[in-house]
Amino acid sequence: MKNESRLPAHNVTIEGWVVEWLALYWQMPAASIDTRRPLVEQGLDSMGAISLAHDLEQWLGLPLTLSFLWEQRSIEALARALASPGDLFAQAPPSESAESTWAPGGATPASLGQQQLWRLNKLQPGSARFHVHLGLRFDGPLDVDSLRLSLQEIVRRHESFRTTFREQDGRLTQVVASPSRLEMPVVDLRAELDGDLGGALGSASFRTLHEAQGRTPFDLQAGPLIRTALVVLADQTHVLLVTQHQLITDGSSLGVFGRELASLYRVFHAGVPSPLAPPSRQVADVARWQHAWLSGEAAQRQREYWRARLDGVPALTLASRSADAEDPRLGGLVCFEVPVALTSAWKALASREGATLFTALSAAFAALLRSHAGQEDVLLGTVVANRGRRELRDVVGYLANTVALRCDLTGNPSFRELLARHRVRTTDDLSHQELPFDEVVRHVRDAGGAPPRVRAACVFESLATFELTIPGLCCTLLSDTPDASVPGTARHELTLLLREDEGGLRGAFEYAADVFQPVEVEQLAERFRHLLGRVVETPDARLDDLLPPGVAAPFG
Secondary structure: OOOOOOOOOOOOOHHHHHHHHHHHHHOOOHHHOOOOOOHHHHOOOHHHHHHHHHHHHHHHOOOOOHHHHHHHOOHHHHHHHHHOOOOOOOOOOOOOOOHHHOOOOOOOEOOHHHHHHHHHHHHOOOOOOOEEEEEEEEEOOOOHHHHHHHHHHHHHHOHHHHEEEEEEOOEEEEEEOOOOOOOOOEEEOHHHHOOOHHHOOOOHHHHHHHHHHHHOOOOOOOOOOEEEEEEEEEOOEEEEEEEEEHHHOOHHHHHHHHHHHHHHHHHHHOOOOOOOOOOOOOHHHHHHHHHHHOOOHHHHHHHHHHHHHOOOOOOOOOOOOOOOOOOOOEEEEEEEEEOHHHHHHHHHHHHHOOOOHHHHHHHHHHHHHHHHHOOOEEEEEEEEOOOOOHHHOOOOOOOOEEEEEEEEOOOOOEHHHHHHHHHHHHHHHHOOOOOOHHHHHHHHHHOOOOOOOOOEEEEEOHHHHOOOOEOOEEEEEEOOOOOOOOOOEOOOOEEEEEEEEOOEEEEEEEEEOOOOOHHHHHHHHHHHHHHHHHHHHOOOOEHHHHOOOOOOOOOO
16 A cells, blocks of 8 residues: 655645655655656556645645646646646635544544445345455464454554444434454364365365354444454464454555554564554544535535436446345356456556546446447446545545446447546546535435436455565465455445456456346356457447447457
């Protein structure tokens, strides 16, 4: 994960400030950053761009939109535009400071995102659908006591891990308990495995423990909403199982958890006290800030944006068996891989078109849905970290938000034309990501429109940035799914999950079992891989030529 602990100095040029900011964010030497090369080619993604735009806005005292930042492409171009802004910002709304609304004390309401999860959890009591479950494998001489102390310190530092929820008179509140002992039972499987380390992770005893750890329900009112267990596979091979309820965590929080676990283990193993400064914000602070922000002008502007943006959006019909329930319950997973060469080709295509890899791949997914459903106006959901403000980046808690991306595929465009449209619209949509999706739905409905429903989603998973580096130990992240969800569950009718590693892109289609048969999703995965190969070869081909509607195309 990137380092965002401080900002560049103020007595620098705009170009120098941006270079230093990126060096801090990417944890790389400033001299290795090319001021003339497009930022997307150097690895700036949507989350980084949002963070850069916010911090630069605060430094300059000028309202700065995400779309303006992307339009400049390089650091040099950005510096030139900002040095003589003229009327570039004349029509932009004023920036609103968060500091006046970070008001501590009093009862802590749940955030709107937490309220939505609570409501969905009540519809499916005992479901593992909102569990986040992963394993951390340690190969080497593990200091179990230092690991236990590190976990205990993380729970002490972050109130989210000590939070439970109460509902009274229709109002959901967060209750933070005093620090207490976090149980980490140790389960020794060495005798059962009898030295068969190669098959340990697939053994019946480990799988039974692993699945029970992930699926056992949480008591949201009694807590705790995190549990751990350490499994001993061999003298120098251990797996730490960590399960959390989504109410207290998200992908970015897992990154904070991994960084702090590594830092604390190193110092505790050396007999040194924790060097970590206290968190500047807690999740309850964020919830109070959000409720205050929702009554302000910035939130109202976003309400009006989404009302206009989603006006008349049709429901996406993915199958004749489209789920009748508010949300799917049982799910399945079809996994696939995109080789390194094809992944590199897609990065190059996205860069040439001034887009991020996510924007390009989500455009491809929209094209697949156009072919599958026969619709040219497609609503995709995605999950964003929602941490553009610097003070939010190391908060542990559920801050993520769903953003609706409305994809215009009319007129049978070429893929290059589609990507150009999608890049502009996606940039605008992501610039309005702070308004909770439940609030978007409510406002559209209250304005007389049909409430938008996300039936398909495309998510670039942040687990790809999960890092756990401890000298003397080989640390490996274990997860049955790309997003650390529990297998057999589904958030939407169809979700494309993507994450990148050294082997290329790892993808999976998560689907609702009451909507799709496994063979149907396997065919969709084949068609998607076929489309990825065709697009990089002929990006100017029309969508109907790249992937004819409803025709399954084998990939070679």
